[in-house]
Amino acid sequence: MKFNYKFQNLLGTVYRRGDIVFTNDGNCVISPVGNRITIYNLKQNKSNTLSVESHFNYTAIDVSPSGSVLLAVNEKGEAQMISLLTCTVIHRYKFKQQVNAVKFSPDGKYFAACCDDTVFIMTAPSNFTGEFRSFIMKRVYKKAHDDVTCLDWSTCSKLLAVGSKDTTTKIYTVDYLDNVNMYSLSGHTDKIVGVFFEKKSLDLITVSRNGQVCLWEASIDSDDLVTSAVQISHRKRRRLQKEDDSEDDIEEKDVIEKEKDYESDEEEKPVNEKKIDEDKRLAYKKLGRHYIGDAIRNAHHKVKLSAAQYHKDTKMLITGFSNGLFFLHEMPDVNLVHTLSVSEHRISSVAVSPQGDWIAFGCPQIGQLLVWEWQSEQYVMKQQGHSLDMTCLAYSPDGLYIVTGGYDGKVKVWNTSSGFCFVTFNEHKSTVTSIVFSANKKFFVSSSLDGTVRCYDLTRYRNFRTLTSPSLVQFSCVALDSSSELCAAGGQDVFEIFIWSIKFGKLLEVLGGHEAPVASLSFSPTLSSSRLASAAWDKTVRLWNCIETSSDCETIQLTSDALQVAFRPDGEEIAVSTLDGNISFFNSTTCEQTGSIEGRNDLGAGRSDTDLITAETNLKTKAFTTICYSADGSCILGGGNSKHVCLYSVKESVLIKKFVITQNRSLDAVNDFINRRLLTEFGNMALIEERTELEGGDVSIRLPGVKAGDMADRKVKPEVRVHCIRFSPTGESFAVAATEGLLVYSQNAGIDGTFRPYRLESGSTPHAVKKLLEEGSWGPALIGALQLNEHQVIQECVESVPPADIELTVAGLEEDYASRLANSIARLLEDSRHLEHLLLWVRSLVTQKKKFPPSVLLALEKVLTVKYSQLGKICDFNKYTIRCIKSVAEFAPKQEDVEMDSDNESSGRGTFSDTD
Incomplete structure (x- = not known):
């Protein structure tokens, strides 16, 4: 299908809560992002979000020793065993309580999970045991007096150390060992x-929350533990064999003799057991207690140790505190090696790479993820999402960058290829309401409620122009014309439109006429026109001619308040979304209505936990708050305060596809019905606040009328909503700014085995294409591959054509096949190593004067820009390396001089020997 979009990546949100782990090779960091999991490749500088989605936010994750399986548990105890090879869920399990921590054993046979005061030891899929079933219960321990917080396995995978809130650490065993009973260590005060x-x-x-570190010495080592465990298992096996032999024999004499042998073994056994009890029984001795948090607590009494991690090879202990400070100590002497303040907020998770050189920190309050190399004292990765929801986004004209603005007043620029944010602007002091890119890709403009419109340069990464009005106005929208010379912004409290000159920064004109807040502005995308469309809450859409000095405009009356207006890419039509849930289409020249879509029922409405009305009644208040045309203008995409994003055909006015952006029930208004467990005879339990700490904390009900969040310390359950939608100019993807973050949907995402041919004929088969390639018929083979529309077959054809025959092969293609071939080559350029060969194809396609859609040319421009930057870095590195080698060679003595000196020395030695 043409619109077979699938989830590709999640940007804008780096870390939410839960554990952070490194992969076994140490090149990637795995971070839970809400109900999804993102893998950050630190070597290739890329991020990838798995398509696996949970019903609630993930809190505990761990990677198996083989590195092929990821265990992830959400906040409701739902566990998923995820294969990192196929990125699919291979097994599920439901714990009855919330899981605080999970950990695989070093041998990969088991994993342990902490639920409240209980520890479960279960089997894991392993190649060593041949057991590929997961979540088979092995042992259950319920010995703690409070919630279990952390755990760790011994190297032999026989013992499990578990720490809890009752300030004790208990030692558990996987198998039944006579020399190890349940051992408890107490010595902490937190x-x-x-x-x-x-x-x-x-x-x-052991490390406690108040900064105490205790060192414990065991009476036996792991080798003695394994040896005694094997002896005990052999002895038990001999007992079972003797019992089986005695049951198989029938003669009484043999039975009596074997019973005597068994009794003699029983008499000898206590002596051996006493030796084991005396020599090989596990006991612990406290070597010392160290207070590493006293210096911090003296300055700030409320600072607590919030995270700890230990690297066993280098014997380095890393501790993170609630004020963003972390310590690096060398054990067992507890020598302070390094300290650094990486944030101003609490560090909730710490991870160390297997090599011990990289340390990852996660701060959930601001969504920050850091990777620090402590030896060179440099950041390997430093990423932070918006601390509050995103409000707007904009694609660059080539689709390579996405700019986002949020309630926190920050403007971030994201690279769609790598998924990383590479620049953040903090000039705005209030909510960013709208962002638009210039047509020349050199700058973008953002509007804010702080009364400013700012222009940012993407070459030098700075705010080069600030546009203001004569009086303070809260700007709700902004637009740029096709020539990037004029900038228009609409007021939210002052119902006027302000127009500036970008070049001079001068206010040119103030357009008045609207009687309500201006909700949206849009310039015509054609170069020959500077028509401006404005939509307001006064149920009108006005079309202005910004070149003329007069402020006359054409007014279009609507049936309800206008929320968003958008021009079609050819500039001949505008689309307007209204408060009644409709999308209306008008001719931009005659202002006549050409179509309408009633999409309120398609948008859907969820029910919040605190809603007093049903979802059907709540549906009457839903509308499309953001709309966007596709790259070719044939479809329109809409979203609002719902979990659905709807794709409509403009010509037929029908729904093509509905996308569900999230299934996360940790968000509000995802379900259409309230959970019956919350409904009691006293009413909805979600409407009752649970206050603690002198009736002032843990408030979970938002204030009346507050949707963006208040500044008080209220733990409000976020509500699912779509703030902004934009199609990529290349047409391959679209981005959704929602509560979860910036979700990117692409046609080339995931493993898609759907067969989508184009003008297929009976003779177009992969076998026929290969046969034509063997015969040297490049043109018919390429046409057959394009008809099959199989990426691998097209790649084989493109790479098989000799460079001398490329131009002639392209000359024989029709325009439809040429455009599809250019789109396929744009995909091949992303991963193929045959760069020069593919560039010959691109040059032949462009020089043949074929008519390509703009989206195809933009896709080629995007991938060539990425390749240019990658090769530029390599060439610069090689250039400086060659320059360094040449400079060294100039100062080094020449070979001829060295040979002459050696000859002179040898001749001088000979003369000296003769005279001597």
């Missing part, structure tokens, strides 16, 4: 944050 075994040893390190 809850345990981290428990760590030493490598190839049973010595322990």
